[in-house]
Amino acid sequence: MRGLQLPLNQTQRIRLQRALEKLHSLSSKANSDASVTVADTIPVNYDDAFLKGHGTTDLNGELVATVCGVVERVNKLVYVRALRARYKPEVGDIVVGRVVEVAQKRWRLEINFSQDAVLMLSSMNMPDGIQRRRTALDELNMRSIFEENDVVCAEVRNFHHDGSVQLQARSQKYGKLEKGQLLIIDPYLVKKSKQHFHYLEQFGIDLILGRNGFIWVGEHVEARDGMIVDQANNSEQSTVEKDQAYTPLEMRQNICRIANAVRVLSTLGFNVDADLIIETAELSSSLNIDIHDMLGSEFHVLVAEREAERRSLMTKRKR
Amino acid sequence: MMQVRPNLDYEGPKSHQHHRAFVFGFEYGFLKEKLDQKEAAKRANEQLGFVFDIGPNPWSKPATSSFGCKPSLVKMEYVSPEGLRLDGRRPMEMRQIRAEIGTVARADGSAVFEMGNTKVIAAVYGPREVQNRSQQISDQALVRCEYSMANFSTGDRMRKPKGDRRSTEISLVIRQTMEACILTHLMPRSQIDIFVQVLQADGGTRSACINAATLALADAGIPMRDIVTSCSAGYLNSTPLLDLNYIEDSAGGPDVTVGILPKLDKVTLLQMDAKLPLDIFENVMGLATEGCKAVANYIREVLLENTKQLEYRRGL
Numbered sequence: 362m363r364g365l366q367l368p369l370n371q372t373q374r375i376r377l378q379r380a381l382e383k384l385h386s387l388s389s390k391a392n393s394d395a396s397v398t399v400a401d402t403i404p405v406n407y408d409d410a411f412l413k414g415h416g417t418t419d420l421n422g423e424l425v426a427t428v429c430g431v432v433e434r435v436n437k438l439v440y441v442r443a444l445r446a447r448y449k450p451e452v453g454d455i456v457v458g459r460v461v462e463v464a465q466k467r468w469r470l471e472i473n474f475s476q477d478a479v480l481m482l483s484s485m486n487m488p489d490g491i492q493r494r495r496t497a498l499d500e501l502n503m504r505s506i507f508e509e510n511d512v513v514c515a516e517v518r519n520f521h522h523d524g525s526v527q528l529q530a531r532s533q534k535y536g537k538l539e540k541g542q543l544l545i546i547d548p549y550l551v552k553k554s555k556q557h558f559h560y561l562e563q564f565g566i567d568l569i570l571g572r573n574g575f576i577w578v579g580e581h582v583e584a585r586d587g588m589i590v591d592q593a594n595n596s597e598q599s600t601v602e603k604d605q606a607y608t609p610l611e612m613r614q615n616i617c618r619i620a621n622a623v624r625v626l627s628t629l630g631f632n633v634d635a636d637l638i639i640e641t642a643e644l645s646s647s648l649n650i651d652i653h654d655m656l657g658s659e660f661h662v663l664v665a666e667r668e669a670e671r672r673s674l675m676t677k678r679k680r
Numbered sequence: 681m682m683q684v685r686p687n688l689d690y691e692g693p694k695s696h697q698h699h700r701a702f703v704f705g706f707e708y709g710f711l712k713e714k715l716d717q718k719e720a721a722k723r724a725n726e727q728l729g730f731v732f733d734i735g736p737n738p739w740s741k742p743a744t745s746s747f748g749c750k751p752s753l754v755k756m757e758y759v760s761p762e763g764l765r766l767d768g769r770r771p772m773e774m775r776q777i778r779a780e781i782g783t784v785a786r787a788d789g790s791a792v793f794e795m796g797n798t799k800v801i802a803a804v805y806g807p808r809e810v811q812n813r814s815q816q817i818s819d820q821a822l823v824r825c826e827y828s829m830a831n832f833s834t835g836d837r838m839r840k841p842k843g844d845r846r847s848t849e850i851s852l853v854i855r856q857t858m859e860a861c862i863l864t865h866l867m868p869r870s871q872i873d874i875f876v877q878v879l880q881a882d883g884g885t886r887s888a889c890i891n892a893a894t895l896a897l898a899d900a901g902i903p904m905r906d907i908v909t910s911c912s913a914g915y916l917n918s919t920p921l922l923d924l925n926y927i928e929d930s931a932g933g934p935d936v937t938v939g940i941l942p943k944l945d946k947v948t949l950l951q952m953d954a955k956l957p958l959d960i961f962e963n964v965m966g967l968a969t970e971g972c973k974a975v976a977n978y979i980r981e982v983l984l985e986n987t988k989q990l991e992y993r994r995g996l
Contacts, residue, residue: 366785381993388992396991398983399898400906400943416903418863420944427863427903429987444990446901447788447807461809475807475821475870523818524868550994630993672995 367658380665387672395433397426397441405439414440415449448473448548448573450526454517455557457543457571458528460507466500468507470515473548473573476525480507480515484529486536512538512577514569534558540608541567541579542620546627548574552634559635564615564642568635576633578620580612614652618642621655625664640667758916758928766927767796774911774923774971775884779891779982781899789900793892796925797882802892804900806872815871820864822871825855827889829878850886857910857939857949858893863903872902883925884912886937890949891975898983907979908948910939911971913964915956920964922971936961938968942976 369377397403403424405411413419416428417440426432428443450456450472458470461477469477482495482503507513514535515528530536551570559568560581569577622641626633641664645655654660759765769775775796784790787803794800810816827850828842841847858874874896876889887910894907914924916933929935934956939949947969956964 384995385992388995396984396987398907398980398987399904400941401980418905425943427905428901429898429983430901431987431991443901443903444987444994445789445899471809475809475867477809630990632994668995 367661369658369662373658373662377662377665380662380669383669384665384672387669387676395431396429397432398429399426401426403432403439403441410437412438414438416441416443444549445547446549447475450474450478450517450520450573452517452519454553454572455514455569456517456528456573457512457514457538457569457575457577458573459543459575460509460511460513463503463507463509466495466503468503468513470513470528472526472571473545473575474526478515478517478526478528479521480513480528480530484518484527484531486531507537512543514538514571514577538569538577538579540582541577542616544576544578544620544623544627546574546576546623546633548572550574550627550631550633551576552632554634556635561619561635561639564619565612566615566619568619568638570633570635576623578616578623580608580616617652618645618655621645621652625655625661629661629665629668631664631668637668756931758931759919759921765921767925771919771921772967774974775925777891777975777978779895779979781895781982781986787896787900789896789898789902791892791895791899793888793895795884795888795891795923797880798878798884798888798925799880800876800878800885800888800892802874802876802889802896804872804874804893804896804902806900807867807870807902808873810869810871816869819868821862821867821869823855823859823862823864823874824871825851825858825874825876825893827851827854827876827878829881829885833878833881850889853886853949853951854889854893857890857908858897860948861905861908861941862897863905866903872897881926883927883929884923886910886951887912887939890939891979895979895982899986906941906943907976907983908939908941909972909975909979910937910949911968911975912937913968913971915960915964920960920967922967934961934964936964936968938965938972940969940972940976942973 400420403417403426405424413424416426416430417424418427419425424439426441428441428446430441430443433440433442448456456472456478458472458478458480460468461471462469466482468480468482470480472478482500485506487493487495487499488506513530515530516532516535518527518529520526551572551574553572554570557570557572559570560566561568565581567577567579567581571577619638619642622638622645623633626637626641631637644663644667645652645660648663650660759771763770765771775798776794778794780792782790783792783801784803787805789804790802792799792801807821810822815822826842827847829838829847831838831841833841854874854876862872864872874893876893878885878889890908890910894904894909897904898907911922912924912935914921914928914933914935916928916931921928924935932954934952934954936956937949937951938947940947950965952961
């Protein structure tokens with residue numbers, strides 16, 4: 362199991378094995394039949410016209426997979442969905458990235474893609490909020506907006522001709538993320554859903570599930586801006602800033618608890634979505650498990666068992 | 681694409697063990713009991729069971745050194761009359777293989793591959809942004825490979841595990857082999873790094889590295905034309921032997937390493953040390969190719985099992 366280098370004693374090992382076997386039996390048979398490895402022939406009816414999608418190639422007249430994954434068929438399109446590959450951006454996806462470089466009129470962000478993404482200065486709102494042409498002065502002050510190693514939330518705008526990605530952060534909800542933790546998991550565990558920004562009220566925490574596998578867990582900020590404090594209001598806001606800079610202990614513990622819940626789910630390879638994260642965090646607090654014990658073997662086994670039960674309930678309900 | 685390349689590190693007989701044993705026996709006789717050369721060599725023969733040939737020696741050192749004999753190809757038995765090798769295998773039998781995926785959590789793809797006692801770990805990072813802008817290729821991915829041996833991988837602790845000629849040559853060989861099968865044009869302006877390290881060396885490290893690199897690349901989800909598998913074979917005591925271990929490798933006989941794309945049935949790597957007549961070479965290469973196909977079946981099983989496991993765990 363990737364990342365799970367935990368010492369499991371005999372009973373834990375048996376319990377984990379049983380939970381995983383249960384999950385295995387619950388999984389749809391169609392999916393496991395459709396798994397292919399590199400250079401496996403894809404069973405397709407050659408009489409029908411079909412389109413060759415990603416992860417496939419033509420070899421001596423037959424369709425062959427180029428990655429290890431699951432064959433998906435959508436109408437006439439046949440493609441292979443690779444599981445552990447890097448993130449494949451789509452226009453409109455919400456991503457969280459880390460600033461790698463401040464270049465001429467743009468920032469370069471690392472988003473777990475084969476190239477770094479570009480966030481143009483013109484795709485960012487200016488601190489004063491006015492829509493205007495970016496001057497040379499704005500360009501010189503770029504570092505006051507984002508610096509290297511800042512965590513930024515943005516949306517995929519479009520693709521360049523050479524395959525690189527352009528981002529935009531024009532809305533209030535995008536921008537610099539502070540007072541929290543960035544977690545990196547595999548992109549295939551984050552599914553596309555209607556909502557990627559979650560506000561967990563009972564914890565007072567913002568949770569952003571980036572489609573590229575970067576998850577942000579942080580203190581809740583009202584009307585998040587990508588802006589900095591305006592220079593004119595510096596004096597009166599500086600004292601307020603100082604108070605806000607201190608995060609209370611309980612908030613920090615909540616952040617750590619949620620972050621550890623995400624870590625446990627990603628280690629076990631389960632889909633990460635907001636409900637499951639909240640459930641896992643509540644499970645740990647209801648059993649009075651210490652936050653750092655959440656990364657121990659016992660909690661991993663508990664989460665696996667819980668997930669197996671949950672999925673069996675879901676399949677029973679479906680039937 | 682066949683590349684028959686000279687073995688750059690062949691600097692004389694590879695039998696270090698035999699060297700040492702021989703020198704010990706000879707020195708012992710020569711210095712300790714003040715026998716003459718012939719007598720000492722005879723003593724060494726009896727003690728160690730080797731046959732020495734005393735003749736004019738092109739590598740002879742000055743008279744003060746006792747090392748004045750040329751060790752010939754030892755008549756050690758690598759295949760017993762019953763047809764068993766030194767470790768009990770049949771000539772056409774491979775060592776036990778074992779593979780594990782996902783051992784390096786931070787890497788995009790990783791694998792550990794074991795062939796008998798040879799153990800190799802491979803980690804793949806990529807495709808990611810090219811770190812050195814000047815090396816960026818605008819229409820395809822840049823593939824980099826680094827081969828190194830851990831200090832503790834061989835019997836004697838190695839002094840320079842990276843950067844010596846052998847490591848550089850093997851890095852280049854692995855890079856060219858993997859580059860031939862990766863579909864680089866799908867990932868322009870990016871970089872794929874393959875790091876391979878030998879944890880335990882017992883012959884056949886080159887093959888084990890290529891197999892491990894294939895597994896790691898498949899684990900990372902990098903599109904490939906076909907998997908690359910590799911195996912080595914040799915010819916000792918007039919028998920073609922599959923999958924040589926260190927002792928058989930050091931015997932000084934020919935060692936053929938073959939790397940193939942099993943589904944396309946194409947050869948991407950072909951290397952040999954020493955000399956072989958052509959008809960025997962065909963036999964030995966055919967044997968190595970069969971070994972590669974066996975490895976390919978195993979690798980495919982492992983990858984399929986891993987994919988199924990990831991899929992059912994993820995759920996819907």
